[in-house]
Amino acid sequence: MHIGNLNLGLHPLMLAPMEDISDPPFRQLCRELGADVVFTEFIASEGLARDVAGSLKKLDFIEAERPIGIQLFGSTVPAMVNAALVARQHNPDFIDLNFGCPVRKIVNKGGGAALLRDIPLMLQLTRAVVQAVDCPVTVKTRLGWDEHSKPIVELAARLQDTGISALTIHGRTRAQAYSGTADWTLIGEVKRHPDIIIPIIGNGDVTDGPSAKKMFDTTGVDGIMIGRASIGNPWIFREIKYFLETGQTAELPSVKERVALLARHITNSLTWHGSKTALFEMRKHYGRYFKGLPDFKPFKMKLMQSTDPGELLDILNQVSAHYPED
Numbered sequence: 001m002h003i004g005n006l007n008l009g010l011h012p013l014m015l016a017p018m019e020d021i022s023d024p025p026f027r028q029l030c031r032e033l034g035a036d037v038v039f040t041e042f043i044a045s046e047g048l049a050r051d052v053a054g055s056l057k058k059l060d061f062i063e064a065e066r067p068i069g070i071q072l073f074g075s076t077v078p079a080m081v082n083a084a085l086v087a088r089q090h091n092p093d094f095i096d097l098n099f100g101c102p103v104r105k106i107v108n109k110g111g112g113a114a115l116l117r118d119i120p121l122m123l124q125l126t127r128a129v130v131q132a133v134d135c136p137v138t139v140k141t142r143l144g145w146d147e148h149s150k151p152i153v154e155l156a157a158r159l160q161d162t163g164i165s166a167l168t169i170h171g172r173t174r175a176q177a178y179s180g181t182a183d184w185t186l187i188g189e190v191k192r193h194p195d196i197i198i199p200i201i202g203n204g205d206v207t208d209g210p211s212a213k214k215m216f217d218t219t220g221v222d223g224i225m226i227g228r229a230s231i232g233n234p235w236i237f238r239e240i241k242y243f244l245e246t247g248q249t250a251e252l253p254s255v256k257e258r259v260a261l262l263a264r265h266i267t268n269s270l271t272w273h274g275s276k277t278a279l280f281e282m283r284k285h286y287g288r289y290f291k292g293l294p295d296f297k298p299f300k301m302k303l304m305q306s307t308d309p310g311e312l313l314d315i316l317n318q319v320s321a322h323y324p325e326d
Contacts, residue, residue, distance in 0.1 A: 001199045001222040003094050003165045004136030006067055008223065011216060011244060012036035013237045014168075016203065016227035017071040017098070017140075020281050023058075025268035027065050029261060030230060034237030037067050037223075042098045044111075045074030045083035059090045066093060069138060073098035075110030075121070077128045084129045084137075094136040097126060100170050102142070102177040113174035116145045119155060127162040136165035140203070140225075143186050146175035156190045160198050168225050171204035178228070181205060188219035201225050208236070209243020209250070216244075232288025234261065252292065255323040259316045262289045270309055279307055293323060 001008045015022060015030045017039035027038040040058055047055030061068050070092040074080045084095055099122055101112030108114075115122035122141075130137045139159055144150035156167055169190060171182035182204030191200040202221035206212050207229040215224055230236050235253055242250040253261070265285065269278040286303040290296050299322070302315045 001166075003067075003138060003199065006093055006136070008036050008067070012223040013212070013240055014201065014223060014225040015039060015230060015237075016225045017042050017069075017096070018227055018231075019103075021231055021284065023269070023272060023281075024061055024065065025265055025272050026234065026285075027061070027068070028268070029234040029265060030237060031065055033235045034241050035226075035234075036237075037069065037093075038065055039069045039071050039096060040092075042071045042073050042101060042112075043083070043087070045072050045076075045079040048072075048083040048086045049079045059087060061090075061092075068092055069094045069096040071096040071098050071140070072129075073101060073106060073111040074125070075114065077125055080125050081128050081132045084133050088133045088135060092135065094138055094165065095129065095133060096138045096140055096168075097129060099139060099141040100168075100174075102174045107174070113142055113145070116142065116149070116151075116174055119151065119158070122155075123158055123162055126159060126164060130163040137163070138166040138168065139164050140168040140170070142170045142173055143183065144173050146173050149173075150186060152186050153189050153193060156200070157193065157195050160196060164198065166199040166201060166222075168201040168203055171202070184215060184219050187221060191220045191222075199223065203227065206240075209240045212240045213244060232285035232291070234265075254325075255290070255293065256320060258289050259320045262286075263313060263316055266309070266312055275309060279309070279312075290319070 001012055013035055014037040015035045019041050022039060022041050031038055043055050043058045070087040072083045087095055098112055099115045106112040143152045152169060159167055169187045171184050171187055187202050190196060199222035201223040202215050202219055203225040206215055206224050206226055212224055239250045266282055269282055283304050287300050299319050306312050
């Protein structure tokens with residue numbers, strides 16, 4: 001699979017852009033553990049236009065994270081073009097446009113999945129960004145707005161005509177948000193459509209090796225993007241690759257490895273965000289790092305309640321001592 005001149009190999013796996021999740025500390029872990037591509041958190045075009053510090057910080061990455069896409073969202077051509085030009089100065093491998101986020105605060109401002117109700121504007125925004133930057137531009141969207149409006153097959157061809165280099169499709173509508181089951185049927189129709197020549201990336205309900213293989217086999221997609229299933233589980237990419245190569249389920253990482261990975265994650269997050277933000281955002285990961293361990297709840301509660309970095313690392317040492325062997 002290629003995005004522009006970027007060769008991603010066969011069946012690449014991608015870390016989805018997720019607010020307060022896909023930050024540099026987590027992206028680096030995912031890359032080390034098998035993710036072929038990572039994306040920044042989605043960044044508001046208006047924030048970049050106003051030089052908002054938080055938005056500008058989200059543009060930063062290190063070379064070890066490559067290949068990386070900077071994802072932008074917005075609802076006006078001037079802001080999106082300006083944001084793309086600012087993002088381009090950071091030299092990402094490509095720029096991705098978010099037309100799929102279902103979160104109300106984004107949609108109410110006309111961004112994300114709101115563009116599924118204004119296809120002409122979506123196409124106008126995409127074409128303007130493609131023409132403004134000298135790097136590949138990709139798009140992420142959904143099947144449609146709701147059960148009665150799923151234009152993705154026709155929309156994919158129209159987006160391709162704007163000059164984008166790849167398209168990611170989440171197999172849900174905006175109305176579904178993240179509920180229910182992802183419908184991969186229309187993703188497959190897009191991929192098999194005779195007019196579609198750009199890579200199609202599937203997203204939604206891929207949680208392990210068997211589900212990844214099923215998506216590849218049933219839809220024919222060129223790559224898979226993994227979002228929520230990666231939270232507190234950065235080794236999911238390694239596990240999926242092992243299953244695709246061998247047809248067997250990989251063993252879970254040992255408690256010792258999980259403790260070491262989480263300790264690195266915490267330490268790097270503290271460095272990147274500072275203690276207040278890091279300690280809050282890391283809480284999303286704690287339980288999932290140790291999912292399946294018997295009687296882990298007391299340790300999880302300690303981790304969730306701790307407000308001291310040193311104490312967190314002490315708790316992790318307690319976890320290692322309590323579960324000496326898997």
